[in-house]
Amino acid sequence: MVRYVHDFTEGGREQADLLGGKGANLAEMTRIGLPVPPGFTVITEACRAYLATGTEPGGLRRELAEHLAALEEATGRRLGDPDDPLLVSVRSGARYSMPGMMETILDIGLNDRSVAGLAKTSGHEEFAWDSYRRLVQMFGTTVMGIDGALFADALARRPDPAERPRLVAEFLAIVRERTGEEFPQDPAEQLRRAVRAVFESWNGERARLYRRREHIPDDLGTAVNVQVMVFGNLGPDSGTGVAFTRDPATGRQGIYGDYLPDAQGEDVVSGVRNAVPLQELQEHHPECHTQLCGHMATLERHYRDLCDIEFTVERGKLWMLQTRVGKRTAEAAFRIAVQLVDEGLIDWPEALDRVTGDQLARLMFPRFDTASAGAPLATGVPASPGAAVGTVVFDSAEAVRRAAAGEQVVLVRPETTPDDLPGMVAAQAVLTSRGGKTSHAAVVARGMGRVCVCGAESLGIDVAARRFTVTGPDGTVTEVAEGTEVSVDGSAGTVHLGALPLVGSPVMRYFETGERESGLVDAVARLMEHADAARRMAVRANADTPEDAARARRFGAQGIGLCRTEHMFLGERRRLVEAMILARTDSERERALAALLPPQREDFTALLAAMDGLPVTIRLLDPPLHEFLPDHTGLAVRVASAEAAGGEPDPHDVRLLRTVERMHEHNPMLGLRGVRLGLLVPGLIALQVRAVAEAVAGRLADGGDPRVEIMVPLVDTAAELRLVRQEVEAVLAEVSEQVGRALTCPIGTMIELPRAALTADRIADRADFFSLGTNDLTQTTWGMSRDDVEASFFSAYLERGIFEVSPFETIDRQGVGRLVRIAVAEGRAARPGLKIGVCGEHGGDPDSVHFFHEAELDYVSCSPFRVPVARLEAARAAL
Ligand code: ADP
Ligand code: MG
Ligand code: MG
16 A cells, blocks of 8 residues: 655655655755654655546545644644644645746635634734735635736735735635635645645646756656645744855855745745845844754755755744755856865765766856846857857858958858868857757867857848848847957857957866866866776767867877868868869879878878877768869859850869769768778778878887777778778788888777668677767668758757757667667677777767766767866766
């Protein structure tokens, strides 16, 4: 038999699933001897049963009556007693705190007769009638579903406290008119219906929305706490307040809170009256204040964490009504965790458990001081956090030109493509009118630590005219021309005209310079040292340039997990790639490849120097070649208009156009790319391997310690890898011969297609390491092209709860994760000790890092700016 009702004296904080958070903590405070008004908790299972069947589960009614009788016995008062009534509150309290989302009803037990008893025992007539007024109002709205405005209007028309009995009569009449029934005079019925209303509030619209946003499951249900009322509204020697054991905004030590004399709980929260700082309690009731400080110290020592509390003073006597481990800002989280270690309350592993990678990421970005800012000009998706100020530019070239002259710019595009990369690098922020959190702009910007707001749909961008317009909600049109200064808030997703004042991030400066300039930075630094000692997985960075590599190293990266060589084929070198693609003969192609060799070798040399002594995984060219060719439409227009003008189009253009048409792919994600490219374009693999090998040889000759690993992308079958391996080894041997020194390196593969994961044992025969490419693996497993689904149906899927989060942000454990586990198991079965890492975007995502730890990967690789986050989360996963 389930027992649906538990007394506060029976439980404890470990029972939050059963009793809800509030009930468990009320029981805990009771257990440690703090002054908590007595009461009992109806367990969450009763709520689930009620919601499933629409009726109270059998036995609940009897149990409620029994516990109420015990409460009456203990207090010596009876609910509804006309001489000396007991009053109770009925309080919701779910497993996870949902502040203000659900219902609480106070002063249950008052009716036409007991109100007189309360007036007599309290010696306070107005208080008694005001309490009855509150009950009818709360019960009327939450239990009986009456529009709250009716009560509020009546109250506004008759505010005089002396007229409360008249007002109550009006309230009772409202109930009668609106529902056709009388306000229930039977206190037992009040209690039963209030409990049921709290159950039902679990499925209220506010509560459901809140749960979706906070990822709280919908099927937990809420507990209900029934508690003896204490009164903060009994005059000037009474009051109510909320307090924190430390400052939840900064982590500063010392208690903190608000107090409202002569008031009941909701008055503080609803802000009808201005609360005063806790110090005033100290002045007016020094004993209460001392007691409160004592209780808070007890709670902090007991919970070993920042607690927030709700309390009430009834005629000089202090009562504790609620406590929980309090929410806090990122800064407070880091500072408090370290303070608690220093105070001997927790150890380092627990401190690591108290902070998160997301909080660390937030501490690394500069922020706007938004207090002084007006309404934003436009709002979009907060894709990459941080704050940036710059002048608006509309194309990559202009961004590069102005940035080179020392100007800070914001690149504004309808959307971005790989062509915009130089401009994105040059800009402080990227702003687009199309695309979501995983659009090109967003992914690339996050990777680079650039601020990005995307999908700001109210922007009408006219690239040719070099301006955008924004139509405000009231129809006013603002025009913003190139060169106008704007502020982009990537954390809020907003754009403001002009320069908002900035607050820099000392934590970012710490990672850049190692300097510990403040208490916060010192806390972060000490936690990071312990994180590095605690984690099992290594953390590498995805980096393509020496600058990125050097930064990654400063941020604690232990190597490069992914160097995308395609970035070495852009810019000036695009011409050389174009020549290679257009080559008609072997010798034309060889000439083109030969021209690409020296610049690539120089790139690799610099990269290896920056990562000297650490592994550097170089991926062979991956994207389809048409990405290196000009856009089809522009080219076709150029050729056509030359013809229309009666002239001869440029023969180079014509040849390019034909090639572009031939190479066009409808779904480039699944076409000629990755290893397929290397196998089909003669000399392409050899060029890259030669550039790598010569760079290695050069570094060795200079006394360096290059540790290169060559990685083959988009492998489907062991047969592909076998062929590539032959070619790579042949080139390595050739260069070894030339430099007179044996050059070998591990040759591994990406596992980024389902087939590769499913045949990992065979592939492992040919691979020295695996790197899980979870971006492509997610696309191919779900059959969703990231670039296409974002704009079309992603938001609908998120809204309808089909996705809880985007599988491109956080690894899908059930599907993609299963393939990962298969690849790991089969790969290591075929080749014991096989080194396996991950180099998708997921490598820097906290949740995914935990999964990769569980899946026993050796390392994660992520963008340089995410390296500290991954270090911290890898440690937290290992706790
Ligand atoms: P929430 O979960 O929204 O904070 P609570 O259950 O804490 O709702 O109730 C809101 C307020 O009502 C409390 O902060 C407290 O001030 C007041 N309250 C609840 N129960 C009692 C009680 N037994 N005696 C006095 N005040 C109470
Ligand atoms: Mg509360
Ligand atoms: Mg890939």
